[in-house]
Amino acid sequence: MLAVQVDGSDVTTIEGLAEGEELHPMQEAFRQNHGLQCGFCTPGMVMSAIDLVKDNPSISETEIREGLEGNICRCTGYHNIVKSVQAGAKAMGG
Ligand code: FES
Numbered sequence: 507m508l509a510v511q512v513d514g515s516d517v518t519t520i521e522g523l524a525e526g527e528e529l530h531p532m533q534e535a536f537r538q539n540h541g542l543q544c545g546f547c548t549p550g551m552v553m554s555a556i557d558l559v560k561d562n563p564s565i566s567e568t569e570i571r572e573g574l575e576g577n578i579c580r581c582t583g584y585h586n587i588v589k590s591v592q593a594g595a596k597a598m599g600g
Contacts, residue, residue: 520549523556532556532594541590543581550577551587559595567592 523530529537532552542548551574558573559565565573570591571584579587 520552531597535594535597536590539586539590539593541587547577547579551579555591555594559591559598563595563599565595
């Protein structure tokens with residue numbers, strides 16, 4: 507997406523999720539469930555996961571896998587990422 511396409515919009519990045527020292531519930535879920543290794547893909551995974559869960563708090567494993575399919579992880583094999591999103595969804599009230 508080009509920056510001009512979000513002109514006038516609010517943009518939240520991974521740096522804007524935590525409240526001081528307290529991680530966002532989805533970030534904490536990734537930490538607790540070993541949802542990352544090198545961390546290269548993690549900001550995109552976390553931001554996508556929050557958006558998926560926001561629209562569908564009781565999201566299924568299949569919906570998580572389909573929703574994250576544009577995010578490539580070269581390290582984890584996705585099992586713990588999916589587990590993290592499920593835990594994050596629950597922590598966010600799903
Ligand atoms: Fe390394 Fe996903 S944790 S690319």
